[in-house]
Amino acid sequence: AQKVTQAQTEISVVEKEDVTLDCVYETRDTTYYLFWYKQPPSGELVFLIRRNSFDEQNEISGRYSWNFQKSTSSFNFTITASQVVDSAVYFCALSDLGGANNLFFGTGTRLTVIP
Amino acid sequence: DADVTQTPRNRITKTGKRIMLECSQTKGHDRMYWYRQDPGLGLRLIYYSFDVKDINKGEISDGYSVSRQAQAKFSLSLESAIPNQTALYFCATSDIAGSSYNEQFFGPGTRLTVL
Numbered sequence: 001a002q003k004v005t006q007a008q009t010e011i012s013v014v015e016k017e018d019v020t021l022d023c024v025y026e027t028r029d030t031t032y033y034l035f036w037y038k039q040p041p042s043g044e045l046v047f048l049i050r051r052n053s054f055d056e057q058n059e060i061s062g063r064y065s066w067n068f069q070k071s072t073s074s075f076n077f078t079i080t081a082s083q084v085v086d087s088a089v090y091f092c093a094l095s096d097l098g099g100a101n102n103l104f105f106g107t108g109t110r111l112t113v114i115p
Numbered sequence: 116d117a118d119v120t121q122t123p124r125n126r127i128t129k130t131g132k133r134i135m136l137e138c139s140q141t142k143g144h145d146r147m148y149w150y151r152q153d154p155g156l157g158l159r160l161i162y163y164s165f166d167v168k169d170i171n172k173g174e175i176s177d178g179y180s181v182s183r184q185a186q187a188k189f190s191l192s193l194e195s196a197i198p199n200q201t202a203l204y205f206c207a208t209s210d211i212a213g214s215s216y217n218e219q220f221f222g223p224g225t226r227l228t229v230l
Contacts, residue, residue, distance in 0.1 A: 009155070018162055035218070043203065045221040091157060095219075102148075102173070103207075105157035 002027050004094050006106035014114050021077040023092030029053075034068065034075045035093040035103065045091075051075065069108045082113045105110050118134050118142045119222040121206050127228045136191045137224050138206030145211055147189040148219065149173075149181060152203040161204075164189055174208075196229040 003026040013019045025034065036048040047076065051068050059066045063080045079086055092106045138147065139158030143167050150158040150173075162181040163173045170181055178200060182190045193200055199217050203226050207219040 004157075037221075042227070044223050045205065047218065047220075049158055050218050102163065103158070105159070107155060107157040 002029075002094050002096060002104040004104055004106035005094050006090075006092055006109050008109045009107070010066065010110045012112045012114060015080050015084060018080050019082055021079075021090050021092075021110065021111065023077065023106060025074045025075065025092070026072050027073075027096065029096050033095040035074075035095065036066065036077050036094060037091045039086070039089040048077075048090075064070060072115045077106065079111075081092070082111075084113050084115050087111060087113045097110070118183035119206060119208055120163045121204075121222040121225050123225060124223065125226045127230065128162045129230050130197055132196050132229075134196055134227070136204055136206075138189045138191070138222055138228070140187050140206075140208045140220075140222075142208050142210070142220060143186075144220070145186065146181065146209045148207040148209070149179075149189065150205045150207065151200075152176065152205060152224075158205060161191065182227075193227075193229075196227075198229045200228045201227060210226055 005024045008022055009017060034051045038046040038048055049066055056070055065078045067076045071079050077088045089108045089110045091108045093103045095103050119185045121170050122137045148163045149161040151161055152158045161179050164170050164183045167183050177181055201230050203222050203224050206222040209219045
């Protein structure tokens with residue numbers, strides 16, 4: 001069974017601090033995708049990144065970076081020099097590559113960046 | 116124009132009423148999904164459809180039904196709404212091939228309140 005755990009329910013940081021959001025997943029599949037989505041206060045889901053299980057390279061996109069480690073089944077997300085606009089709920093998700101390609105979401109981490 | 120639209124965006128209804136949430140997409144994707152989001156629980160899959168003739172139950176389908184009227188339209192119905200169906204509902208689409216394979220594109224969400 002697929003499972004995604006985001007143990008941090010809420011995190012608060014002061015603006016310009018770095019923050020890491022943790023994501024641990026469970027799957028029996030050898031091939032899968034991992035995702036991060038952002039949900040700002042307005043409620044929509046914003047796609048941030050997709051990573052397939054064959055690619056363990058870390059990725060950096062501006063102030064965002066992702067650390068994928070298959071050995072620990074983790075896909076952590078770091079925001080560098082946080083800004084107030086980063087305040088949102090962040091979801092990690094796992095997708096199998098079987099017939100359904102369904103997304104299994106973690107419960108989310110609410111990040112509050114204090115000015 | 117948005118690629119995935121949902122109507123209505125907000126709805127308040129009473130216990131026992133039948134209600135339909137509609138989703139339309141212009142992305143040309145075959146696969147469509149309905150999720151509900153509850154505070155602290157992340158998103159959970161209600162139903163998904165691979166094409167007009169293929170409907171499948173998700174994790175929490177009880178109390179819901181769906182209709183895939185066309186490739187572009189996927190409706191979610193609550194036959195007799197109850198208060199614990201109060202939630203934020205998301206529609207999503209995905210492609211079966213191409214560079215965005217396995218990525219799901221979400222609509223803006225419908226906030227449903229059942230009194």
